[in-house]
Amino acid sequence: MKNGELIVTPKADDSWMIRLDRNGEELCRVELARKRMRIGRSRIATGGVSALYTPPDRRMEGHARALMEASHDFLRQQGCSIVLLNAIPDFYHHFGYDVVFPVYRLFVKTDRLMHARRLLNVRRARKKDEPALVRCYNQCNRYRSGTLVRRMDWRFTNLVNFGRPPGTLLRVEDKRQRVAGYALCRTRSDRYFVQELNACSPAAFESLANAIGMRARRTGLERVHFKLPIDHPFGEFCKRFGSEWEIQHHVNAEGMGRVLDLPRFLAALRPELTYRLGKSARSENACLWFVTEMGSAGLKIAGNAVRRIRKRETDAWDIALSQTMLLQLALGYRTVSDAANEKGVRVPRLARPLLEVLFPPSPAMMPMVVE
Numbered sequence: 001m002k003n004g005e006l007i008v009t010p011k012a013d014d015s016w017m018i019r020l021d022r023n024g025e026e027l028c029r030v031e032l033a034r035k036r037m038r039i040g041r042s043r044i045a046t047g048g049v050s051a052l053y054t055p056p057d058r059r060m061e062g063h064a065r066a067l068m069e070a071s072h073d074f075l076r077q078q079g080c081s082i083v084l085l086n087a088i089p090d091f092y093h094h095f096g097y098d099v100v101f102p103v104y105r106l107f108v109k110t111d112r113l114m115h116a117r118r119l120l121n122v123r124r125a126r127k128k129d130e131p132a133l134v135r136c137y138n139q140c141n142r143y144r145s146g147t148l149v150r151r152m153d154w155r156f157t158n159l160v161n162f163g164r165p166p167g168t169l170l171r172v173e174d175k176r177q178r179v180a181g182y183a184l185c186r187t188r189s190d191r192y193f194v195q196e197l198n199a200c201s202p203a204a205f206e207s208l209a210n211a212i213g214m215r216a217r218r219t220g221l222e223r224v225h226f227k228l229p230i231d232h233p234f235g236e237f238c239k240r241f242g243s244e245w246e247i248q249h250h251v252n253a254e255g256m257g258r259v260l261d262l263p264r265f266l267a268a269l270r271p272e273l274t275y276r277l278g279k280s281a282r283s284e285n286a287c288l289w290f291v292t293e294m295g296s297a298g299l300k301i302a303g304n305a306v307r308r309i310r311k312r313e314t315d316a317w318d319i320a321l322s323q324t325m326l327l328q329l330a331l332g333y334r335t336v337s338d339a340a341n342e343k344g345v346r347v348p349r350l351a352r353p354l355l356e357v358l359f360p361p362s363p364a365m366m367p368m369v370v371e
């Protein structure tokens with residue numbers, strides 16, 4: 001390529017480091033990963049971008065742009081139809097990204113959590129517990145948008161060591177010593193932080209809440225911050241202790257994404273769209289033709305079956321919007337009525353009720369695409 005030569009180094013499974021080099025000099029580098037992310041019942045092949053870096057004496061020469069464009073091509077070749085990243089402010093719009101996830105934080109006072117009863121045994125997880133914890137994660141999140149499909153050989157070690165100080169992985173077990181839930185916790189400067197929590201019963205929630213409260217008290221921190229989406233059942237459970245939510249919608253920062261391959265993205269959405277139509281009990285015969293700055297693609301709806309079409313049909317509804325707006329709709333970040341009022345978006349009035357069924361609002365949270 002024009003700027004230099006691309007050197008791709010595979011890291012772990014489905015992750016790579018890509019360097020842009022010229023005559024042995026590193027001009028820019030980035031880390032990429034391929035994940036499978038859920039949007040309800042759909043599994044979307046999703047690229048993750050992290051650690052983009054240009055050495056200071058090589059900045060503003062277009063190397064990050066060249067590498068980002070090459071990264072998008074690379075991820076497309078790997079079958080990814082969308083890409084996500086945790087963004088520094090005011091930079092990634094240069095590469096077609098927009099905000100697609102809010103940031104949710106749940107806060108509960110440490111002393112209140114200690115009112116929860118320790119009904120089940122909670123202990124530190126051991127290495128051999130991890131497959132059962134992976135199963136618990138996948139089971140609890142099986143239809144939750146914004147979560148990743150973790151393979152059975154996936155290990156929590158990456159998350160435990162992600163951030164300083166290292167996290168503690170707690171495991172709660174039922175009376176027959178089977179995994180009933182887990183939480184990954186660590187201290188932060190002014191709060192005790194629970195990075196991930198999943199459990200399958202109220203007794204498991206109660207026991208984890210107590211164990212987390214005890215640990216937070218030992219560190220002297222007065223409040224616990226849980227990283228959870230606003231509809232997570234643990235958030236509902238915590239109402240009894242008094243809780244506070246913080247929701248941030250950033251502009252050009254944090255959880256950002258874009259579509260890489262529009263026809264493939266629409267095809268991957270089909271299982272969830274079919275489910276949503278079925279649940280709504282609507283029976284439709286319609287053709288939706290999405291016209292974006294990166295091309296067009298369509299969906300045909302017959303009864304409650306959804307399929308992708310390659311060519312526009314004469315009676316199709318043309319929906320003009322950006323590729324990021326389509327991703328925002330699919331993730332439930334924006335509503336159809338809000339999107340329809342945005343400059344440059346065109347949604348035929350008659351198509352709106354159907355689109356509202358297909359793209360309802362949803363409190364999805366940004367997954368750890370670098371995990």
Ligand SMILES: CC(C)(COP(=O)(O)OP(=O)(O)OC[C@H]1O[C@@H](n2cnc3c(N)ncnc32)[C@H](O)[C@@H]1OP(=O)(O)O)[C@@H](O)C(=O)NCCC(=O)NCCS
Pocket residue numbers: 028050051052053054055058059060061062063064065066086087088089090091094
């Ligand atoms: C951010 C960084 C990767 C940019 O690299 P770069 O090689 O200088 O970027 P480019 O020259 O390819 O610039 C691409 C575009 O972004 C703009 N840009 C560059 N640095 C920017 C910054 N820090 N903030 C906002 N815009 C920036 C350029 O003006 C250019 O816009 P244009 O194409 O419309 O003219 C580099 O400054 C860096 O390594 N920073 C420290 C690490 C970091 O923050 N990485 C991001 C992790 S999410």
